[in-house]
Amino acid sequence: MTDNQSIQATSAPDASDSELHRAISDLLATADIRIGGKRPWDIQLNAPGVIERAITKGNLGFGEAYMDGDWDAERLDEFFYRLLSCQLDQHFKPRTQLLYFLSATLRNLQQGKRVWKVAQVHYDLGNEFYQAMLDPRMNYSCGYWKNADNLAAAQEAKLDLICRKLGLQPGMRVLDIGCGWGGFMGYAAEHYGVECVGFTVSQAQAEWIRAHYAGLPIEVRLQDYREVEGKFDRIASIGMFEHVGRKNHPEFMRVANEALTENGLLLLHTIGKNRTRTVTDPWTEKYIFPNGDLPSIRQIADASEGLFVAEDLENFGADYDKTLMAWHTNFEAAWPNFRDTLGDRFYRMWRYYLLSCAGAFRARDLQLWQWVFSRRGVRGGYVRP
Incomplete structure (x- = not known):
């Protein structure tokens, strides 16, 4: 099989099992992955039908097969790193992919009651669970590893x-859109003397912030970002823009623009994708981040046009690999405390989530951007610290 050939869902019924498995084996070999091999990144098939599920349903079927225990790889992160480095995911084009694209393109999946679904499914799993996996400040976004160990x-x-x-300067009023468990607000208030207001759609996160930062000038609001009122000297949005959705990017930028003072700055910290005309991975959308939608550089630039000057853009996506692997280490260590309540299927789901994402960032299939925007342009030019 040549690199430019794709395995279509429609071909599965016409191919014998041996021909299909041989074709997949040859394809995986281009990424140095063997079926039944002995290396940590080789795939072990524990039940029939795994390949067929991957072909007919793409990563949704492949991920569900892993959750079912039908296949394994000792180092899932390395398996996905090799798979995505060679773009082997592009060879599998299930019929459902078009439906996901049309749904994301034609419908607004991130408004109304849908806004709250990601909190119910993901962020409200329990503060104890995230406390075991994350750092002491409960940051659930990419760390900066340049000088960190x-x-x-x-x-x-x-x-x-x-x-x-x-x-940031003492006395500034700062808005955190999608404030998580308040790590940024707590740090900024403690070290830079600012007053913070945070927005979240997670009840669990709001309760955590109120309990842990009661003595600081921090206010948390259980509201959607579209309900922002008042003026702020600075705005940060850290790991939330991935939930905004392409149809709402312009509105997010408009809300931020109107909430900033004349000389204010917006910092946008977000995961990003390399291509614009793609949709959220269906497995991730179903099991991890409902209604998520990773932006591209073009989408962010288009949404900010006429509202902001893009002063700075930094990419340290490779650091998310290290962050995810650190979360995975903590998750594995803490798992015995959660096994009875969450169950083995959740364990395999969460392991698939963390390690497949680590592999994607390692392969540079996903990025992590920090944008700095100003309303009118920084006089004399912006200088990255």
């Missing part, structure tokens, strides 16, 4: 980098 240091470095990029 552990997760806590990488997350503190990320928070300080954001504060310096925003040029």
